[in-house]
Each structure stands twice: as C-alpha cells, then as structure tokens.
Amino acid sequence: MKAYTYIKYILFVVIFATTISGFSQQKTVKFKYLNTKATDAVIQTDWSVNPTPYNGVNFGSMSELATTSTFYKKGTINSQFLLRFDQLSLIPNNAKIISASLKLFGVPNSTNFPLGNSTLSSFSYYIERITSSWDENTVTYSTQPSTASTGYISMPAATSQWNYNYTLNSTSTSNPELINMLNYMKGNNANNWGFMITPNQISQNYSGIVFASSNHSDPTLWPELTITYEEFNCDFKVSADTPNPKRYSFTSLNTYGNHTWNIYDANYIPIIPTVSASSYAYTFTAAGTYYVEHIVTTPNNNICSSIISICVSQQAKGLTFERKNTFSNLDSENTIKVYPNPAKDNVTIKSINTIDKVEIYSIVGLKVLVYNIVNKEANINISSLSKGTYLFKIFTSEGVEIKKLIVE
CATH class of the missing domain: 2.60.40.3080 (Immunoglobulin-like)
Incomplete structure (x- = not known):
C-alpha cells in the first residue's frame, strides 16, 4: 500500500445565521477541513502473514479514507479510518443541535485501494464514536484509539465501485445517533476525538468502501459536516420599584421563543397562574423569600429554565441570585x-x-x-x-x- 502526500487547500468554515426578533438564535455551520488542522487517517493490519507488515505503519497522509476487510491465505487484511472535525469547538457548550449532515465523497479510482467499493448488499460498516486521543501523523493499527461500546451508526454498502457518495442526515427523530455523538464532541473539545469507520464483519469476499480524505487533490471531495443548532439563554433582568418595596419587574434578555413565568413561595408552592409573556411585573403581598422561574421554549421544543430567589422586605429590597440554569431537550434522557x-x-x-x-x-x-x-x-x-x-x-x-x- 502506498501513501501519498498532497498540498492541502485552505477551505474556510462557512457560517450562516438566521436572526429572529432581533436576536440570532438558530445557526447553521458547514465544516470542511482547514489546511492547519486536517485530521483523518487510515489504519491497517494484515494478519495473513507473520509478522504483520502494517500494524505499526502510519497512513495519515493518504489521499483516500477506506474501511476494508478480506480473508487472504491464513488471515484477514483489515483497514479502518479515523475522522475528526476539530472545528466543533466553535459550537457553544450550551447549544442544542437540531440537525446534522455528514457527507463523505467517493473517488473515481485509487492506487491505494484498487478494488474500490464492494457492492454486495450484505456488507455494511459501523460509524463509532472515538473515546480516546489519537494523532493523525502517528496513529497506527497497534496504537488505535478506543471507541464507545454503544451508539454506533450503521453505514450500508456502496451501490457502485467508484464515485460513491455517502450522506447521513440526522434529526431528533431520524438517525439521532449522529446528533448524540456530536453533542459529546461540541464545545471545548475535551471529548472530541471524532469517528472511527470500520467493517462490521469478516468475509471470504472483499468488503470495502473508499472515500476521499482531506489530503485529496480535489478539496471539493473532502469530508463535510453541516450542523444546525440553537443557542440562547433564559436569563432575565430584575428591576425593583423604588416607591413600592414589594413590586418587581422581570424582563427576558431575549425575545426568541415562547416565554412563561412562575412564582413560588418559600415552599415552592405556586402563588400565581403561569404567565405567558416576555416580561412580567408582580407585587408581592407579604415579605419573605420567593422563587421566580423563567422558561423559554423554542420552536424546536428545546427548553431553557432559569430560577432565582428573591428576598422581599417591607423597608428594602435585597435580591439574592441563586440562579439554577438548565438547558434540556424535551426528548432527552438526562437524569x-x-x-x-x-x-x-x-x-x-x-x-x-x-x-x-x-x-x-x-x-x-x-x-x-x-x-x-x-x-x-x-x-x-x-x-x-x-x-x-x-x-x-x-x-x-x-x-x-x-x-x-x-x-x-
């Protein structure tokens, strides 16, 4: 197997933003690799001979990404590939991913994998989330990273020997596994080790699927990830009425989505019916400690809830912000x-x-x-x-x- 090095083209991250009610809430980002941080590699082993010739070889500069399996002589020859989008750090930790699309692009031919794609429908492949670190320039089959034991995605066999493109579209109701993986990876990158694509079976027949890597000479064929997400907070401003020591106004810091307010006494018993409005004013009837809750529900059924406690006195108003912020999807498991x-x-x-x-x-x-x-x-x-x-x-x-x- 030969490994080729190509000059990488600069391809910028394209970001589109939709502004709603004067507050940018829903964003779509499209990632293709930057020349400074291209991260993908093939790892290979050959168990048909001893010692195995490829276990310790790095193929990080190969122009194709391939996962293959075939039985030869006394053992199997396997290839897998690793893929990471480092730009996921651009998505805030508190963002909720609404949809995602992963695209891998086929090649017209390959010196490294001359058999191209196998088209037997009985073959398929797994997309797994990587759970430990790896380096494109040093990773080998012997030093390959670990992967999550659950939550993999099944990739079907190719339908043509060459130029086969694969697209995986993910929403909360269709192929949600990709979104679940990306939620681990977004933000501070502490968990972003990317994906491993591997055969799900060993066969006497050749099983393989080949795509362009970020080292390919045609940058339009580089792996692509598009994500649409919501970003907002449910914080609100509290204003005290100087003439009236028991009256407070609560105003949301954004106007996106549906806003509701609840007020509870010290025992967390509601003292008002739920109010739907972006701002609300209330006059407390007695001194004491109260809890004010602000809930924002987005069009995509994401909910953000913020709660503060307020100490109301006859003479002066002291605000104690014991804020509890949560951001959860209505369908998420959480705790x-x-x-x-x-x-x-x-x-x-x-x-x-x-x-x-x-x-x-x-x-x-x-x-x-x-x-x-x-x-x-x-x-x-x-x-x-x-x-x-x-x-x-x-x-x-x-x-x-x-x-x-x-x-x-």
Missing part, C-alpha cells in the same frame, strides 16, 4: 426517564435524584395534574387525560426538568 412513551393509563417516572413533585401541563400550558412523590421512582395514573401531548414538569432535589409525553 430522568419517563416511560412508556406513548402511554395510555399509567406512566413510570424514574430519577437518580429524589422526585419531590410532578406537575403535568397540556401543550398550551394548562396545569391538569399534580403529584407529590418524595421518591426516586413513581407510577402515575394518567387515565383521566385525553389523547394528546403533555409536558411533565418534574421537581427533584437537584432542580427542575421538563419531559414530553404522548397520551394515546
């Missing part, structure tokens, strides 16, 4: 599970923390049921609910989490 979903008569709620209370809301924000639990697991009867979508607001010893449930 709480609600199942089955959809449900009909009963639903189980299970948490790693003690559940204090569960409030159930209709999709339009009407509170329909309340359960006091004080346990880490509970079975709730929902037979009185009509068919539809409901939001479960779950209060635990560590905070509040929102879950969506469909009642059949």
Whole structure:
C-alpha cells in the first residue's frame, strides 16, 4: 500500500445565521477541513502473514479514507479510518443541535485501494464514536484509539465501485445517533476525538468502501459536516420599584421563543397562574423569600429554565441570585426517564435524584395534574387525560426538568 502526500487547500468554515426578533438564535455551520488542522487517517493490519507488515505503519497522509476487510491465505487484511472535525469547538457548550449532515465523497479510482467499493448488499460498516486521543501523523493499527461500546451508526454498502457518495442526515427523530455523538464532541473539545469507520464483519469476499480524505487533490471531495443548532439563554433582568418595596419587574434578555413565568413561595408552592409573556411585573403581598422561574421554549421544543430567589422586605429590597440554569431537550434522557412513551393509563417516572413533585401541563400550558412523590421512582395514573401531548414538569432535589409525553 502506498501513501501519498498532497498540498492541502485552505477551505474556510462557512457560517450562516438566521436572526429572529432581533436576536440570532438558530445557526447553521458547514465544516470542511482547514489546511492547519486536517485530521483523518487510515489504519491497517494484515494478519495473513507473520509478522504483520502494517500494524505499526502510519497512513495519515493518504489521499483516500477506506474501511476494508478480506480473508487472504491464513488471515484477514483489515483497514479502518479515523475522522475528526476539530472545528466543533466553535459550537457553544450550551447549544442544542437540531440537525446534522455528514457527507463523505467517493473517488473515481485509487492506487491505494484498487478494488474500490464492494457492492454486495450484505456488507455494511459501523460509524463509532472515538473515546480516546489519537494523532493523525502517528496513529497506527497497534496504537488505535478506543471507541464507545454503544451508539454506533450503521453505514450500508456502496451501490457502485467508484464515485460513491455517502450522506447521513440526522434529526431528533431520524438517525439521532449522529446528533448524540456530536453533542459529546461540541464545545471545548475535551471529548472530541471524532469517528472511527470500520467493517462490521469478516468475509471470504472483499468488503470495502473508499472515500476521499482531506489530503485529496480535489478539496471539493473532502469530508463535510453541516450542523444546525440553537443557542440562547433564559436569563432575565430584575428591576425593583423604588416607591413600592414589594413590586418587581422581570424582563427576558431575549425575545426568541415562547416565554412563561412562575412564582413560588418559600415552599415552592405556586402563588400565581403561569404567565405567558416576555416580561412580567408582580407585587408581592407579604415579605419573605420567593422563587421566580423563567422558561423559554423554542420552536424546536428545546427548553431553557432559569430560577432565582428573591428576598422581599417591607423597608428594602435585597435580591439574592441563586440562579439554577438548565438547558434540556424535551426528548432527552438526562437524569430522568419517563416511560412508556406513548402511554395510555399509567406512566413510570424514574430519577437518580429524589422526585419531590410532578406537575403535568397540556401543550398550551394548562396545569391538569399534580403529584407529590418524595421518591426516586413513581407510577402515575394518567387515565383521566385525553389523547394528546403533555409536558411533565418534574421537581427533584437537584432542580427542575421538563419531559414530553404522548397520551394515546
């Protein structure tokens, strides 16, 4: 096998932003490799001879990426490839990925892999998330990184020997595994070790799929990753009314999405119905400690919740910001599970923390049921609910989490 080095072209990250209500919330970024940080490599082993000739060889400068498997003489010859998008650090840690698209582009021929793609439909490949560090210029089959034991993506066989392009589109409901992997990798890059693509079987027949690497002479064929994500916060401004020591105004710092407000007493009992507005003013009727909650729900059903405590006195107003910020997707598992979903008569709620209370809301924000639990697991009867979508607001010893449930 030959390894070739090519001059890498500079290809800039293209960023598109959509501005909604004067606040940029939903962004799409398209990544192709920069010449300063191209990160992909092939690793190969040949068990048909002893000693194996490729186990300690680095193929980081190869112009193609390939994963192959074939049985020859007394053993197998395997190739896998590693792929990492370092630019994922540009996506903030608190962003929620809405959709993603991974594109790998085929080549018209290959000296390194002259058999090209196998087209037997029985062959397939795995895309796995890498969980340890590796370096493009030194990694070999013997020093290959580890991968996650669950959550892989199945890639089907190619449909042509050459010029086969692969596209994986991912949303929360279609191929969500890619989004799940990217959520590990985005932000500070502490967990961004990329992907490993590997055959899922060993066969007497040749099994292989070949794509262009970031070293290919044609930069339009370099691997490509496009991500659309939401970024926003649920912080709000608190203003005290000087003439009235018990009146406060609460104003969201952005106008994106739907905004609701809740106010609770010191025992976390609501003292007002839920209010839908981007700002809200309230006059407290007695001195004491209160909790003000601001919830922002985006069009993509992401929820951000911010809670502060306020100490109200007759003479002066002291604001104590014990802020608890959460950003969770309605369908995410996080630390709480609600199942089955959809449900009909009963639903189980299970948490790693003690559940204090569960409030159930209709999709339009009407509170329909309340359960006091004080346990880490509970079975709730929902037979009185009509068919539809409901939001479960779950209060635990560590905070509040929102879950969506469909009642059949």
